[in-house]
Amino acid sequence: MATTPALHDALLDFTSRENWDKFFALRGDGDSFEWYAEWPQIKAPLLSLLLGEEGTEILVPGCGSSSLSEQLYDLGFRRITNVDFSRVIVADMLRRHARVRPQMRWRVMDMTNMQVRLLRP
Numbered sequence: 877m878a879t880t881p882a883l884h885d886a887l888l889d890f891t892s893r894e895n896w897d898k899f900f901a902l903r904g905d906g907d908s909f910e911w912y913a914e915w916p917q918i919k920a921p922l923l924s925l926l927l928g929e930e931g932t933e934i935l936v937p938g939c940g941s942s943s944l945s946e947q948l949y950d951l952g953f954r955r956i957t958n959v960d961f962s963r964v965i966v967a968d969m970l971r972r973h974a975r976v977r978p979q980m981r982w983r984v985m986d987m988t989n990m991q992v993r994l995l996r997p
């Protein structure tokens with residue numbers, strides 16, 4: 877990701893929702909970005925933890941624009957809930973995924989203050 881002074885400034889405080897909204901708005905929508913690891917790096921260790929658990933309920937807190945949940949969905953995991961407190965990125969992810977991955981859930985929510993029930997019955 878090419879950085880600009882404006883993008884850099886938007887991330888001076890990682891805990892600020894406004895900053896993340898600004899960051900995602902400046903960066904533009906429509907594509908994925910991985911902050912920590914690319915899917916090929918984490919696929920094997922992650923699947924070794926998840927496989928075998930039928931109907932695994934997966935929570936992706938601070939999902940950002942990562943492709944992690946779409947990779948899992950496309951492998952057959954359906955009970956995935958993505959949470960991020962940036963309305964900007966959740967709206968973008970919904971636009972990108974709602975039609976092709978209709979069972980995936982997206983919530984604008986602060987992961988440090990999650991008060992609603994996220995798990996399905």
Ligand SMILES: C[S@@+](CC[C@H](N)C(=O)[O-])C[C@H]1O[C@@H](n2cnc3c(N)ncnc32)[C@H](O)[C@@H]1O
Pocket residue numbers: 890891896909910911912913937938939940941942959960961962965985986987988
């Ligand atoms: C460094 S990015 C990581 C994004 C993604 N998980 C990845 O690996 O590429 C941090 C993400 O967490 C979100 N975030 C930060 N604090 C949060 C909070 N308290 N509640 C919900 N989301 C939060 C930000 O909006 C941003 O999308």
